[in-house]
Structure formats: structure tokens, C-alpha cells
Amino acid sequence: MLQQALKVSGRSVSPLIKWLEGWAEITSSAIQQRTEQSVKCLTEMPGPSVVSFAWDLFAKRGLSRLHELQLEGLQRYGPMWKASFGPILTVHVAEASLIEQILRQEGRHPMRSDLSSWKDYRKLRDHDYGLLTSEGEEWQSVRSLLAKHMLRPRAVEAYDHALNGVVSDLIVKLRHSRRCQDGLVPDVGSEFYRFGLEGISSVLFESRIGCLDPVVPAETERFIQSINTMFVMTLLTMAMPNWLHRLFPKPWKTFCQCWDYMFDFAKGHIDDRLQKDAERVARGEQVEGRYLTYYLTQARLPMKTIYSNVTELLLAGVDTISSTMSWSLYELSRHPEVQASLREEVLSVLGTRRIPQAADVARMPLLKAIVKEVHRLYPVIPANARVITEGDIELGGYLIPKNTLITLCHFATSRDPAEFPNPDEFQPQRWLSRDHSHHPYASVPFGFGKRSCVGRRIAELELYLALARIVMEFEVKPDPEGGAVKPMTRTLLVPESAINLQFIDL
Numbered sequence: 001m002l003q004q005a006l007k008v009s010g011r012s013v014s015p016l017i018k019w020l021e022g023w024a025e026i027t028s029s030a031i032q033q034r035t036e037q038s039v040k041c042l043t044e045m046p047g048p049s050v051v052s053f054a055w056d057l058f059a060k061r062g063l064s065r066l067h068e069l070q071l072e073g074l075q076r077y078g079p080m081w082k083a084s085f086g087p088i089l090t091v092h093v094a095e096a097s098l099i100e101q102i103l104r105q106e107g108r109h110p111m112r113s114d115l116s117s118w119k120d121y122r123k124l125r126d127h128d129y130g131l132l133t134s135e136g137e138e139w140q141s142v143r144s145l146l147a148k149h150m151l152r153p154r155a156v157e158a159y160d161h162a163l164n165g166v167v168s169d170l171i172v173k174l175r176h177s178r179r180c181q182d183g184l185v186p187d188v189g190s191e192f193y194r195f196g197l198e199g200i201s202s203v204l205f206e207s208r209i210g211c212l213d214p215v216v217p218a219e220t221e222r223f224i225q226s227i228n229t230m231f232v233m234t235l236l237t238m239a240m241p242n243w244l245h246r247l248f249p250k251p252w253k254t255f256c257q258c259w260d261y262m263f264d265f266a267k268g269h270i271d272d273r274l275q276k277d278a279e280r281v282a283r284g285e286q287v288e289g290r291y292l293t294y295y296l297t298q299a300r301l302p303m304k305t306i307y308s309n310v311t312e313l314l315l316a317g318v319d320t321i322s323s324t325m326s327w328s329l330y331e332l333s334r335h336p337e338v339q340a341s342l343r344e345e346v347l348s349v350l351g352t353r354r355i356p357q358a359a360d361v362a363r364m365p366l367l368k369a370i371v372k373e374v375h376r377l378y379p380v381i382p383a384n385a386r387v388i389t390e391g392d393i394e395l396g397g398y399l400i401p402k403n404t405l406i407t408l409c410h411f412a413t414s415r416d417p418a419e420f421p422n423p424d425e426f427q428p429q430r431w432l433s434r435d436h437s438h439h440p441y442a443s444v445p446f447g448f449g450k451r452s453c454v455g456r457r458i459a460e461l462e463l464y465l466a467l468a469r470i471v472m473e474f475e476v477k478p479d480p481e482g483g484a485v486k487p488m489t490r491t492l493l494v495p496e497s498a499i500n501l502q503f504i505d506l
């Protein structure tokens with residue numbers, strides 16, 4: 001460009017050009033050298049000492065406050081800091097543009113994290129890995145198969161009939177669980193756990209397992225309890241080096257017992273369902289299932305792989321749905337004007353119909369905005385992770401060696417006032433206003449890219465169908481005697497205490 005610009009003034013300037021070019025070359029190499037020098041290494045990254053972080057985690061209830069520690073870390077150290085989580089060194093990243101950089105440079109088989117204790121359990125019991133825990137080609141083959149049946153809009157629409165059946169039972173169950181005097185349902189979260197489990201089971205087995213019956217089967221209660229305890233123990237077992245497991249065996253033992261029960265529960269339901277199909281075939285009937293377990297068997301996957309995948313899908317569909325439903329209705333009960341607008345939107349789309357279908361949701365922008373806002377305020381996965389296995393990367397002025405565990409601090413970015421004004425307030429209209437813009441990676445509740453949530457479309461449909469029906473049937477009000485409920489981390493972000501709500505018939 002420089003040459004072009006000077007050419008116009010003729011040959012006489014050629015020595016000047018040469019000098020200028022030489023000067024430009026020296027300057028650019030000096031800049032490059034300076035840039036290389038200014039890339040710092042991990043040892044120079046700020047962060048709490050091993051002792052002070054361990055103190056925060058274990059003595060100051062830090063494990064359940066991990067989401068708050070993100071905000072504290074950001075304030076104290078800036079957008080990147082390192083910390084040792086037990087035996088694991090992890091780099092925390094709490095700025096949307098840096099999170100974008102990490103997620104956009106993923107290779108063919110992105111790795112979320114080592115989830116070391118989950119993998120250790122599977123190795124110990126000789127189980128296969130499911131989609132949450134597998135890596136590489138093994139992950140890719142099941143992911144492609146499930147994505148075909150879980151992410152394609154047409155495939156997902158096919159589940160709306162089954163899911164609507166589960167929603168109808170939820171409405172009956174909520175009525176049944178109300179206190180007669182004031183319509184209060186205590187601990188709505190526990191109702192939504194059962195709803196989540198019944199919903200994902202209907203998609204996995206195309207049959208119902210009775211979670212919303214007046215008397216819930218004991219095995220179902222135990223499955224839900226196992227998930228809860230397993231999530232508490234996940235953080236603890238990961239934060240403890242292996243040698244500590246021998247000194248304090250209880251957490252690891254409890255963790256394994258929970259997984260044993262979850263694997264047994266899934267196996268029981270799979271075997272049962274496949275047995276019924278086999279009997280129908282024996283009777284000469286044609287069997288053409290439309291449920292996920294059937295698709296997995298049709299792909300001729302080994303039974304061990306099917307057991308582990310179904311266990312992990314069941315697990316993934318319970319707390320995620322329960323937490324989002326609980327927070328959505330908690331916020332709607334505290335914002336009656338938003339609840340009234342939502343009701344108006346649903347009724348105007350449905351007209352005389354009472355049951356929404358998947359296609360109706362496209363005309364319900366407020367409903368979608370409410371779920372987005374709930375996920376921004378209470379991201380189900382408050383901190384996700386990535387391990388870049390392909391090579392070292394440069395990030396925010398630091399050289400991050402390959403295979404470093406990088407923690408993506410989604411809770412911090414989605415409460416960043418620079419991205420979302422009044423970040424602690426529930427304002428679903430911010431998602432509808434053209435004036436507001438935020439960094440696209442500031443709130444990514446379902447993750448991003450090839451390794452993002454494979455259940456996203458099913459989860460969203462389930463949430464939309466349930467919320468639309470609930471606001472049509474009830475006016476939801478806060479517990480007159482209850483106060484504000486805060487979130488806590490239990491691997492996932494869940495309500496710290498029971499949410500009680502009044503469901504008043506409309």
C-alpha cells in the first residue's frame with residue numbers, strides 16, 4: 001500500500017520507499033517481539049493460593065457458593081484467574097468475548113472436562129460412557145445418532161403429544177398437592193423433579209412410569225434422591241485427591257451407591273420396555289417405536305452403551321427441568337404483570353383451544369423471553385468447562401498450555417451489568433427490545449457448538465408446554481409467609497430452599 005501511494009510521485013522516490021519499507025519491517029518485527037514478550041505464562045496469572053481457595057471451599061461453604069465465588073474472583077482478579085480445585089488446576093474465564101474465543105476454536109471432538117469422578121466410577125464398574133462422559137470418536141458416533149432424533153425440529157415436534165400428556169398429569173398433580181385453605185403447594189421443586197423424570201421417560205421409553213401418580217413408586221423417589229446426592233458428592237469427590245478417598249471413604253462410597261442405583265433403575269426400565277416389544281413381535285404384531293431407546297437399539301449399539309446413555313439422559317432431564325420450572329414460576333409469581341401478559345399471549349394464540357402444540361410456540365415471543373431471562377438469572381449450569389486438547393492457546397494475554405481445564409464462568413457473565421443493565425432484576429422484555437444488545441456469549445444456557453446440549457429442543461418444548469398450560473389454569477402467587485429464595489450450586493444451580501407457591505384456579 002505504501003509503495004502504491006508513493007508510486008504516483010515517480011521513480012525519484014525509490015530510495016525513500018526502500019528506507020520506509022525497511023523502517024516498517026523493523027517496526028513490525030519489534031511489535032511482534034513485544035507481543036510475544038507480553039504473552040504471560042500461567043504462573044503469572046493471578047488467583048487465590050491453594051490454601052485460601054481450599055479454605056473458601058470447605059470451611060466457608062464455598063462448594064455451594066461456587067457461583068458467587070465467580071463474582072468475587074472477577075472483582076478481585078479481573079476476567080481471568082487460576083485456582084486449584086483440589087488436585088485440579090483450573091483457569092477461570094469470566095468475560096463473554098474470552099468465552100467466545102474458547103468455544104469458537106474447538107476441534108473435531110470438543111472435550112467438556114475430565115469429570116474425573118464420573119469417569120472413575122464407570123471404569124470401576126466396567127460400565128460404558130454415555131454422551132455426557134464419552135470423548136472422541138466414541139462420543140461422535142452416539143452424538144450424531146441422538147442429534148438426529150433430538151435436535152431436528154421435525155423430530156422434536158413429534159414428542160409434543162407425549163409431553164402434553166405428562167403436562168396434563170402435572171396440572172392434576174398440582175391441584176392434588178394444594179393445601180385446601182389457601183391453594184399453597186409446598187416445595188414446588190419436588191413436584192417438578194417428578195415432572196422432569198416423567199417427561200424424559202416418556203421420550204426415552206414412550207411409556208409412563210408413574211412419577212405423577214398420587215402415590216409415587218418408591219423406586220422413583222429413590223432415583224430422584226440418588227441424583228440429588230450424586231450431584232452434591234460430584235463436587236466433593238472431584239475436589240478431594242484420590243488418596244483422601246481412602247482416609248475419608250464416605251463421599252466416594254455414597255457417590256458410587258447413587259450411581260449404582262441410577263444405572264439399575266435405567267436398566268430395569270430399558271429391559272422392561274424392550275421385553276414388551278419382543279412379546280409384541282412374538283405375537284406377530286408390528287413394532288415401530290418412536291422413542292429414543294428404540295432408536296439406540298435399532299442402531300445396533302451394544303447394550304452396555306445403551307444402558308449408560310439412557311442413564312445419563314434420564315439424569316440430564318430431571319434437575320435441569322425442575323430448576324427452570326421452579327425459578328420461572330417463582331419469578332412469575334413475584335411479577336404478576338408479566339404473568340398476566342403471558343396469559344394474554346397464550347390465550348390469544350390458542351383461541352378456543354386449551355392445549356398448545358409445538359407449532360404454537362413460534363407465536364409466543366414473551367414465553368420464550370421469560371425462559372431466556374430465567375436462564376440468564378439462574379443458569380442451570382453456572383460454570384461449564386472445556387479442555388483444549390489440540391495445542392496451547394493464547395487467551396487474554398496468557399499462554400494456556402494444552403490440556404488445561406478452563407472453567408467458563410457463565411453465572412458471572414450473565415450477571416455482568418455491562419451486558420445486562422440491572423442484572424439482578426427479572427426483566428424478560430430485555431430479550432424483546434431492539435434497543436438492548438448484549439454479547440452473544442454473555443448468556444449461553446445450553447452451551448455452544450458441537451458439544452452443546454443435545455436435549456435443548458426437547459427441554460424447551462417441555463418447558464413451554466408446561467408454563468403455557470400452568471398460566472392458563474392458575475394464577476400463581478408467592479407464599480404469603482415466604483421470603484426471597486437464593487440460588488445455590490450443587491454442581492447445577494438450584495434453589496437454596498424450598499419454593500412454595502399458591503396455585504389459584506382461574
Ligand code: HEM
Nearest residue numbers: 131316317320380381445446447448451452453454455459
Ligand atoms: C433447561 C434444561 C437444560 C439445560 C439448561 C441444559 C444445559 C446443558 C448444558 C449447558 C450442557 C453442556 C453444553 C456444553 O458443554 O457446551 C448440556 C449438555 C447435555 N445435555 Fe442438557 N440441558 C437441559 C436439559 C436437558 C435434557 C432434558 C436432556 C435430555 C433429554 C439433556 C441432555 C444433555 C446431554 C446428553 C448433554 C451432553 C451433550 C454432549 O456432550 O454431547 N439436557 N446441557
